[in-house]
Amino acid sequence: MLTDYHNAKDITLSQDFCWGEEDVRLAAAGGRILAAPLLTDRPQPPYDRVTMDGIAIHYAAYASGKRSFPVAGIVAAGTKPVTLTDPGGCLEVMTGAVLPPGTTTVIRYEDLVRKGSEFLLPEGIEDSKNIHWRGSDVEEGQELLSPGARIGGAAINLLAGCGYADVRVKKLPRVAIIATGDELVGVAEKPLPHQIRMSNVFHLRHQLATAGIEASTHHLADDKAELTTAITTLLARNDVLIFSGGVSKGKYDFLPEVLANLGVRKLLHRVAQRPGKPIWVGRTDETMVFGLPGNPVSSLTGLLAYVGPFLRQNLGIATREELRSLAMDFSFGKDLTLFQVVSTDPATQCVQPVANAGSGDASSMLRADGLLVLPRERSTFKAGEAFPFIPFDKIL
Ligand SMILES: Nc1nc2c(c(=O)[nH]1)N[C@H]1C(S)=C(S)[C@@H](COP(=O)(O)OP(=O)(O)OC[C@H]3O[C@@H](n4cnc5c(N)ncnc54)[C@H](O)[C@@H]3O)O[C@H]1N2
Ligand code: MOO
Ligand SMILES: [Mg+2]
Numbered sequence: 112m113l114t115d116y117h118n119a120k121d122i123t124l125s126q127d128f129c130w131g132e133e134d135v136r137l138a139a140a141g142g143r144i145l146a147a148p149l150l151t152d153r154p155q156p157p158y159d160r161v162t163m164d165g166i167a168i169h170y171a172a173y174a175s176g177k178r179s180f181p182v183a184g185i186v187a188a189g190t191k192p193v194t195l196t197d198p199g200g201c202l203e204v205m206t207g208a209v210l211p212p213g214t215t216t217v218i219r220y221e222d223l224v225r226k227g228s229e230f231l232l233p234e235g236i237e238d239s240k241n242i243h244w245r246g247s248d249v250e251e252g253q254e255l256l257s258p259g260a261r262i263g264g265a266a267i268n269l270l271a272g273c274g275y276a277d278v279r280v281k282k283l284p285r286v287a288i289i290a291t292g293d294e295l296v297g298v299a300e301k302p303l304p305h306q307i308r309m310s311n312v313f314h315l316r317h318q319l320a321t322a323g324i325e326a327s328t329h330h331l332a333d334d335k336a337e338l339t340t341a342i343t344t345l346l347a348r349n350d351v352l353i354f355s356g357g358v359s360k361g362k363y364d365f366l367p368e369v370l371a372n373l374g375v376r377k378l379l380h381r382v383a384q385r386p387g388k389p390i391w392v393g394r395t396d397e398t399m400v401f402g403l404p405g406n407p408v409s410s411l412t413g414l415l416a417y418v419g420p421f422l423r424q425n426l427g428i429a430t431r432e433e434l435r436s437l438a439m440d441f442s443f444g445k446d447l448t449l450f451q452v453v454s455t456d457p458a459t460q461c462v463q464p465v466a467n468a469g470s471g472d473a474s475s476m477l478r479a480d481g482l483l484v485l486p487r488e489r490s491t492f493k494a495g496e497a498f499p500f501i502p503f504d505k506i507l
Pocket of ligand 3: 356357358359360361364
């Protein structure tokens with residue numbers, strides 16, 4: 112019996128794990144997931160901030176007809192507030208300085224004429240110009256981001272501005288990616304004619320690295336004793352195991368049996384989808400286990416369709432679903448959810464199916480930027496119709 116994709120996804124998403132929280136230095140926080148809200152420690156900006164280099168005056172003096180203002184001093188950014196004591200005078204002010212108490216507007220140097228120790232002002236000056244008022248962006252104690260937010264560049268700016276030298280983030284799971292198969296040799300090796308280099312583990316590792324997860328990589332032979340010993344250790348040391356290969360119906364696809372013997376409870380095996388049908392998912396109390404089918408496009412599909420959403424769920428990240436429209440009519444007659452490898456036209460944002468020779472064709476992924484999820488209930492799909500799109504290289 113094949114499990115339906117949506118059912119399989121629900122089963123995967125209902126597995127709760129607690130990986131905890133930790134404090135990291137701000138410089139290492141990029142890409143991590145906030146575990147505590149980002150709160151402002153002061154209003155932003157924290158004082159009435161001058162936004163143009165020029166002079167500050169009390170507008171009432173200008174409004175009464177005065178056009179010549181003697182200079183009472185210069186106020187640089189970073190100096191304590193300087194009060195304008197003579198309301199008929201002016202203070203030179205630099206961008207970033209505190210607006211001098213006693214002044215109400217700022218005039219740019221470009222709009223002024225200097226004459227000795229005075230500035231001559233033109234007609235048409237307005238009050239309250241070139242000032243970024245205290246608290247006008249955000250108030251003190253305001254929540255700028257909630258737990259579960261991914262820390263990007265803008266968040267780093269605000270975290271720094273609000274004094275977060277250390278940032279409370281969700282701990283990332285310890286992940287191991289394991290290639291299985293006697294035909295696989297290392298990347299640096301020269302394969303014999305009947306061998307291939309293991310490539311999937313590096314691909315899967317990269318996908319996880321886009322979320323800051325540094326997975327370890329391993330290779331195990333199609334040998335029950337070796338698998339049993341090694342997986343026992345891997346289970347003890349990791350929160351998530353991701354296998355590539357060894358889950359289908361072959362005489363040497365030992366993983367489901369070995370995992371079951373080690374007490375990994377099966378959650379599902381085989382999903383009504385293409386590619387990636389033979390996927391096996393299970394867990395112990397402590398460790399989630401994904402047995403992704405070995406064909407390169409199948410491994411990637413399993414990772415993006417199940418492992419990514421599972422990680423998002425357990426890191427408290429809001430679910431995201433992006434839709435993209437087909438650029439052309441398309442048909443697929445099987446009773447399977449199709450994860451079609453597609454490439455997006457940058458001009459129209461519509462997607463074009465990428466031809467491949469099946470899920471073993473790793474080179475097809477080079478011509479694509481994601482998967483379009485076409486529902487099992489349908490066999491024809493029209494140009495312009497939108498379907499869920501799962502991007503490559505962005506697992507969270
Ligand atoms: N009788 C059946 N045979 C197969 C079925 C089926 O339903 N009935 N399903 C097919 C499908 S679909 C897939 S996908 C594969 C999945 O097989 P496994 O998960 O058991 O994977 P393996 O047999 O170990 O390998 C499959 C294929 O992938 C290559 N591979 C494996 N690991 C790597 C790696 N790390 N890097 C690069 N390539 C890798 C491996 O050499 C094989 O060519 O089963 C079908 N068979
Ligand atoms: O589903 Mo397999 O994953 O077609 O190649
Ligand atoms: Mg196999």
